[in-house]
Amino acid sequence: MFIFDISNPITLLLMLAATVLLIFLAQELKKSMIAAIPLFIYLILLIVHVAQVATLSEEYRYMISTFSRCIIIDFVFVFISFFAYLWVDDIETKALGKKSLDNSLDWFWRKV
DSSP states (O other): OOOOOTTSHHHHHHHHHHHHHHHHHHHHHTOHHHHHHHHHHHHHHHHHHHHHHHTOOGGGGGGHHHHHHHHHHHHHHHHHHHHHHHHHHHHHHHHHTOOOSOOTTHHHHHHO
16 A cells, blocks of 8 residues: 655655745745645645545554554644645735735734
């Protein structure tokens, strides 16, 4: 069974570096869709890991701990990339002079 083990420290550091670089690029270019790329990738990874756990056969039950670590890491990266997307979207709307449809997170950005 193939598993993309993101709990490996080297893989984790590479994914973190790629995420930070994409968020920085999105912030510099003021394009929120660039910041959405890692969000979609991590959501797909989360779905794949959960599907693998759901269809895990008895001979691979020893991999449950690896899958659980991967799912936790997926949730953390989804959380980080979601707030980064919202942050870059706020920057983009202010730069283009557009009015945001929903300013429900203004209280959060004022405190950051």
